Amino acid sequence: MSEEIVYDASVDAGSDGTYTALLLDLLGCYARGASEAEALTRLRHGIPAYYEWLSRHDEYTPIVQGPFGVRRIEALHTSAGTGTAFFESDAQPMTDEDLDWALAVLGWAYDDLLSLARSVSLERLTQPGSEGYTPKNLLAYTSQTQIILLTHLAPTHQPANMPAQPPADIVGQLNWAREATLDRLRATSDDERMSVHDDTNGERWSLRKLLRRSVLLVREATERLEMAVRQMG
Numbered sequence: 001m002s003e004e005i006v007y008d009a010s011v012d013a014g015s016d017g018t019y020t021a022l023l024l025d026l027l028g029c030y031a032r033g034a035s036e037a038e039a040l041t042r043l044r045h046g047i048p049a050y051y052e053w054l055s056r057h058d059e060y061t062p063i064v065q066g067p068f069g070v071r072r073i074e075a076l077h078t079s080a081g082t083g084t085a086f087f088e089s090d091a092q093p094m095t096d097e098d099l100d101w102a103l104a105v106l107g108w109a110y111d112d113l114l115s116l117a118r119s120v121s122l123e124r125l126t127q128p129g130s131e132g133y134t135p136k137n138l139l140a141y142t143s144q145t146q147i148i149l150l151t152h153l154a155p156t157h158q159p160a161n162m163p164a165q166p167p168a169d170i171v172g173q174l175n176w177a178r179e180a181t182l183d184r185l186r187a188t189s190d191d192e193r194m195s196v197h198d199d200t201n202g203e204r205w206s207l208r209k210l211l212r213r214s215v216l217l218v219r220e221a222t223e224r225l226e227m228a229v230r231q232m233g
Contacts, residue, residue: 011075012085028215044070057108086204093194102211109218110178142221143177152205
């Protein structure tokens with residue numbers, strides 16, 4: 001039997017009672033739960049699916065068989081009104097290699113979401129699901145939140161080669177947000193890659209956190225859209 005591969009996990013205990021467990025070394029590998037233990041258990045079980053997802057996009061992803069384990073190394077409690085956790089590793093400057101990989105992962109996450117969104121008919125895009133939102137609402141929220149995340153890097157910057165306003169159709173808006181984000185982050189300066197700063201609400205930000213939040217936003221939106229599509233039948 002192979003030796004267990006143990007990953008270090010970070011936990012964000014949100015003010016809404018939801019726990020988010022993440023493997024910061026595997027960008028976009030996360031799980032949520034009603035308790036820390038539940039989130040960590042789901043995270044451990046989700047590692048094979050994460051590697052399978054990577055391998056669909058990257059032919060150089062190694063075959064990692066497991067078994068897998070996780071150990072919590074950091075847990076932060078996010079109080080109401082302060083956003084999300086800033087982990088110790090979020091303060092580390094991003095190298096060119098780090099940024100290239102993070103942008104690749106973010107691009108793949110968007111590719112999945114856009115492919116799924118394009119497969120949904122216009123009629124179904126406006127059909128409410130069991131959670132009360134429509135796919136169109138979900139995609140609009142994702143696009144808007146992504147652009148808001150960009151403001152934590154440079155609020156006044158208009159990404160190069162992008163129209164001042166996004167397209168009218170919702171899938172076009174999502175693609176616009178994707179291109180605006182990747183374009184802007186590719187152009188980050190050395191100072192932006194090293195900067196750790198507080199926003200007007202006192203939430204701490206860095207480029208690493210912005211990318212972590214962006215990938216999580218898009219991967220979670222994909223999961224929710226997949227669920228909505230399944231419920232539609």
